[in-house]
Amino acid sequence: MELFDLTGKVAVVTGGTRGIGLMMARGLLQAGASVYVSSRKADAGQEAVRELEPYGVATFIQADLGKESDCLLLAEEVGAREEAVHVVVNNAGATWGAPIDDFPAAAWDKVVDLNLKAPFFVARAFLPLLEAGATGEDPGRIINVGSIEGLRVPEWPTFSYSSTKAALHQLTRHLARDLGPRHITVNAVAPGPFPTKMMAAMLESEGDAITATSPLGRIGHPDDMAGVTVFLSSRAGRNVTGAIIPVDGGIELTT
Ligand SMILES: NC(=O)c1ccc[n+]([C@@H]2O[C@H](COP(=O)([O-])OP(=O)(O)OC[C@H]3O[C@@H](n4cnc5c(N)ncnc54)[C@H](OP(=O)(O)O)[C@@H]3O)[C@@H](O)[C@H]2O)c1
Numbered sequence: 617m618e619l620f621d622l623t624g625k626v627a628v629v630t631g632g633t634r635g636i637g638l639m640m641a642r643g644l645l646q647a648g649a650s651v652y653v654s655s656r657k658a659d660a661g662q663e664a665v666r667e668l669e670p671y672g673v674a675t676f677i678q679a680d681l682g683k684e685s686d687c688l689l690l691a692e693e694v695g696a697r698e699e700a701v702h703v704v705v706n707n708a709g710a711t712w713g714a715p716i717d718d719f720p721a722a723a724w725d726k727v728v729d730l731n732l733k734a735p736f737f738v739a740r741a742f743l744p745l746l747e748a749g750a751t752g753e754d755p756g757r758i759i760n761v762g763s764i765e766g767l768r769v770p771e772w773p774t775f776s777y778s779s780t781k782a783a784l785h786q787l788t789r790h791l792a793r794d795l796g797p798r799h800i801t802v803n804a805v806a807p808g809p810f811p812t813k814m815m816a817a818m819l820e821s822e823g824d825a826i827t828a829t830s831p832l833g834r835i836g837h838p839d840d841m842a843g844v845t846v847f848l849s850s851r852a853g854r855n856v857t858g859a860i861i862p863v864d865g866g867i868e869l870t871t
Pocket of ligand 1: 630632635680763810811813814
């Protein structure tokens, strides 16, 4: 099999209906995988499937991953259609910014539930399907989407966001140790700024200043997320586990 070929593989991307998840889903499809994308909104899901259709077979499944029951449901729905899953991408995430004196309890509950607890519940729910497709030579893959905000200290008051991303990086390492013997790799990608809905306001007001902090003088492009996802999902990445890979043009080095 070619080093980066994903023909015949089945992948799941949470929050795959827009932004970074859509970039990752597109990359997986282009490498030959079939892809399930999930999110809360059915209309956005159908639109994403239409957008992905030119690249391969994409299917939408509705799930609110802030609830453990929907994390289980997502695995059940995929399991009703597939005998095995080869790649699970925990991408769905949310942020919340508010000054410390006004930072509400809800900003912890919502962000911890989606950014930290959901990747654990989703990973666990998919273990039987991942094990069904995994071998020592070609392990199953879990890819968690962290952030450079979990590696550095952001200048914005996004306390629950940065904390959950740092915790997700550590969860990635812990799961990698636990699941390696079950032939499953677990890695995290830590993106810098990418032009998505989550980042729209910040890039609108501070885009040039942010770009100037990158040693490479650029922010993320969809191919950058597609590329790292295909690497970690393919034979090329089969011996990598427990890694936190910044995809940020080096911004984390300078800020
Ligand atoms: N954009 C960046 O520059 C950047 C940088 C570093 C890290 N990241 C990380 O990359 C990931 C994606 O970010 P993004 O910028 O692409 O965000 P985005 O544009 O806001 O997209 C988020 C995706 O997650 C889904 N989602 C949100 N809440 C959900 C829930 N409760 N249950 C299920 N799905 C849910 C959304 O769909 P619905 O609204 O339909 O549910 C959407 O598909 C996040 O983990 C984020 O922290 C982003």
